[in-house]
Amino acid sequence: MSEGISRRNLFKGALVAVASTVLPRSMAKAEGLASRGDVFAVLVDLTRCIGCRSCMRGCQRANDLNAPQELMDMDHLSSRIEPTYNLWTTVNVEGGASSPPRHVKRQCMHCLEPACVSVCPVAALHQTEQGPVIYRESRCIGCRYCMVACPFDVPRFEWNNGLTPVIGKCQFCAQQRLFKGLPPGCVESCPTGALKFGKRDDLLFEAKARLRSRPDVYVDHIFGEDEVGGTTWLYLSDVPFDQLGFKKNLSQRPLPSFTWDVVSWIPGIAAVLASLFGVLAFSLSTKSDQGKGDKHP
Amino acid sequence: MGWFFLGIVGAILAWLTVSYGLGRPPRHGIRWAGAALGALWAVTAVVFVIRFTHGMGGMTHMTDANPWGVWVGLLQAGVALSGGGFVMAATVHIFHIKRFESILRPVVLLAFLGYNFVGMTLFIEVGRPYNLWHPWAMWQHRSIMFEVAWCVTLYLTVLSIEFAPVVLERFEMNRAIKALHRVAIPIVIVGVILSTLHQSSMGSMFLIMPQKIHPLWFSTLLPVFFLLSSVAVGLCMTIVASLYSARLFNKTLNHWLLADLGRAASLVLFLYGAIKMVDVSARGAWASLLTPPWLGVLFLLEMGAGVFLPAVLLSRHSIRKRPFRLGMACLPVLGGVVLNRLTVSWFSMVPYTGPNYVPHWMEIAVSATMLTVLMTVFGLAVRFLPVYPIKADGAS
C-alpha cells in the first residue's frame, strides 16, 4: 500500500510539473498577434482592380514558382484559374449573378491567429513576429491538417509528388523580400494601386478613411478586420462580399481558441486520472488479490 | 475494373467469414481465402508503388478541395474499435474485476493490431511518412495532432508491453515475465490515461472547423462523444471478436462474461445517445435534419440503428443469454461507429466542400489489405501463441 502511494505521488508530481511548465508558456502564446497593430499587412481595394493578373506573374517571379506560364497570359484573362501548390495567388472574375462582376485577388489571408499554425503538429507552419505565416518544408509530414483547418481553404498540396510533396501557400514574400525591406512581389507588380502594403493599423486607418470619403461607393465593411479574429490582408469592395465568394458567417472568435479550450485541460485531466486510477488500482488490489485474484495467476 | 475486382475479393471473403462464423466451413475454404487475399495483396503492392512514385494524385481521388479522404475516417474508426483494449485493461487491472482476465489477452492483441492499422494507414496517408517521427523532435503542443501523435505512439508501446508476456510465455522466458509483472499496473494506468486522452482528442481534432462540419455533428462536446462511443464500441468489439474467434478456433468461453459486457455496453450507449440528444437540442440543431435531407437520414440511421436499437436489444436478458443474438445485437454498434467517424471526417463536410470526392478503388484496396493482413496476423497469433491462456495450458 505504501508503495502504491509513493508511486502515485510520483505520477502526480511528474504530471503537475509538466502541466505547470507547459501551461503558462502556451497561454501567453495563445494570445498571438491579435492585439498588435504593427504587423505587416496589405489592403486590397477591389474597386481599383482591373484584372490584369500582373500580381500573379509578380508572385511567380518573386518566389521562383513554376506554374504553367500560359495560364497567366493576357489572352487567357477570362479563364478561371484555381490556386495550386505552386500558384499561390489568383485573380478571377467573381459574382455577376445578382451583382456586377468583380475581379477578386486571393491568397493566404495571414490571420492574426492562424488556424493552420495552431493545428500543425510539427510547427512547419509558423507565424513570424512581423505577422507573415510561413511554411517550412523540411519539417512537414504532409498530414494536410492545415488544409482542412484553414477557414479560407488556402493551403494546397502537391498531389503528384510521391516522396517529397509540399504544402503550397502564399508566404507574404517574407524571407524573399519583406525581411529585406521590399514590398511583396504582387504589390510591387500592381499597376493600379489596388494593393497597398503597410502596417495593419495604418492600413485600417486608411481603409476607414476611404469608406468615409466614398460611402456611396463602398460596402460598409472591411473584410479581414474581425473575421476569425482578424487577418492581415484586408479587403474593400463596392459589391457585397458574400456575392463575390467571400465566406460569410465566419466566427469573429479566433479558431484556435476552440481547440485551445480543450487542449489546455489535458494536463489537468491527465493528472486527475493518474491519481484516481492510482488510488483505485492499488487500494482495490490489496483486497481482491488475496481473495479470488489467485485464480488466474 | 478495380471496383469489380474489389467486389469479387470482398464477396469471397465475406462469404468465408459468414460460413466460418456459422460453423459451416466450406470445402477448400482455406484455399479460397488464400487466393482472394493473395490477389488483393498483390494488387495493393502495385498500388503502393504508384503511391510513392506518382504521389497520392495517382491513386486517390483526394484534391485540394477534399484534402482528407476515406482513410482519415477509417483511421478514426480503427482507433475507436481498438477501444476494447483500454476498457478491458482498466476493468481487470484498475477496477480489479478479475473474472474478465481470461478474455483480456485476445482483446489486447486486437487493440494492438488495431493501432497497427492506424499506423500503417498513416504511413501511406501522410505525404512524407519518413518524417512521421517529427512530432517527437519538433514540439508544437497546441496542436491536437501533436497530442494524438504522442499518445498513439506511446500507447502502441504500452500495448506491446501488455502483450509481451504472451510471447514470452511461448518461449518460456520466465525472468522477463516476472519483471514485466512488477510494472504491470503502472503500465496499465499509463495506457488507460493515454487512451482516454487520445480517444477524446480524435474528436477534438475537428473543433477547429466549426464552419465546415454540419451542425448535427459539430459540437464542443465532440471529444466526449468520441470517448464515450469508443468505450461502447470497444465493449461490443470485444464481444464480437471473442464470440467469433471462439467459434473459429474451438475455444471454450464463459458466455456470462460477454453477456455482462453487453449490459455495460447498453448503459454506455444509452448515456451516449442521451447526451447526444440533449446536445443537439441545446444547440437548436434539429432543423438541420432537413438541410440537406440525406444527412438527416444518415443521422437518424446512425443514432437509431447504431445507438438506440442495440442499446435496447442489449438491455434485454433474453437477447444477451444467447451467443448468436448477443453478437448480432453488437454488430450495428460497430457499423454505427464506423459510420459516425466517416461522417464527421467526410460526409458532414460535403455541404461545405461540394460532392466532389468519391474514393478511388485503390484507396479502398489499401485499407482492405491492411485490414486483412492484420486479421491474418490475429489468426496466426491465436494459433501459435497462448492468447487464450486456459486452453493453451492443455495444449502445451
Ligand code: SF4
Ligand atoms: S501538412 Fe505539413 S504544414 Fe500542414 S499541418 Fe501537416 S505537417 Fe503541418
